[in-house]
Amino acid sequence: MNTEPSRLSYLTNGILRENPTLILMIGLCPTLATTMSARDALGMAAAASFVLICSNVVVSTVRRLVPDSVRIPIFIIIISTFVTIVDYVMKAYQPALYRVLGVFVPLIVVNCIILGRAEAFAYRHGVFDSLLDGLGKAIGFGLVLFLMGSIRELVGAGKFFGTRIMPAAYASSPVQFMVSAPGAFFLIGVLKGLVNKLQSKNR
């Protein structure tokens, strides 16, 4: 049997076909709450990706030792350990970013993407495959976050990574709706609509 294409698909599935946020519609809370700007979105994506990839690797490494009945508590302990590591390290080395992301760093623990991948993939697959799967889902999640953060910052503040891009006349009175909470709901709705439109065309 030819196994190479399927291995690569573990990686690529997460980016488009099984994109966690826009197709599977999980992990929406951080997607909505931490995408006020491109930089915040990337910070959240990096933190969640680290946890996702590490937990996938560790869960798949120990999967044969984990009793079925207590696998969920064990996954949660593994995930929350990595989340707490991110929490400490970000607090110590990226304090400005930590203040923006605030409670959403500890809340990575309950990100459905991470527990979902541990249960649905890493628990049943090898270490390397789980690494690829984690990487793919992390890229998919990160891309959507980055897209949301960039659009919201550009439209809502006229900036990109904190530098003014739009003409001064626009940046002085931008559509501030986009950087507030309703803007996030609006944008995810528009993006999901676009994805549905593309999917129905391909069918």
Next chain:
Amino acid sequence: MTNSRIWTVLSLFVTCLLSAFALSVVYSQTRQRIYQLSIAGIRAAFAEVMPTADSFAVLTPDSSVWAAFEGGRRCGTIVRAAERGYGGPVPVTAGVDTTGTITGIRIAGPVEGLKETQGLGTKVLEPEWRAQFVGKSPAEILLDRDGGTISAVTGATISSRAVANGLRDALERYASLLRP
């Protein structure tokens, strides 16, 4: 073997043990830096509201009042307040010199937890608005429409009032601590 009763208990125990060990390593490596950063943040805020002071000592157990010293001599007091505004508490830090006059005020921004409406309530952060507090006595710290001398930000009366009233209340509450 993996489904035996003893291993069910033991596996959770081992997981917790390894997790605790990993976290204690990371914690001991980052603790010092996190502490220093929080001290540096407090010092920077204090220096902004009272540039002449060079050292500070806490006066109340909840660390809302600090004595400020310049070359070892008491030169004033730092008072912190957080009155409820429109979206949540509005954290204000103010410097008061020994005559009871405000030397400067600082309001924590959105990244430090300010929940006021973007573009309206957050205008209380602007230096021009905060400047009107400088040189005032506690009795004057009240919105002009409430009988004081502070003009509110247009469209953000509640946020402005939270700053003024919170500060005035704190200054009155700790009046006995303000004079050395």
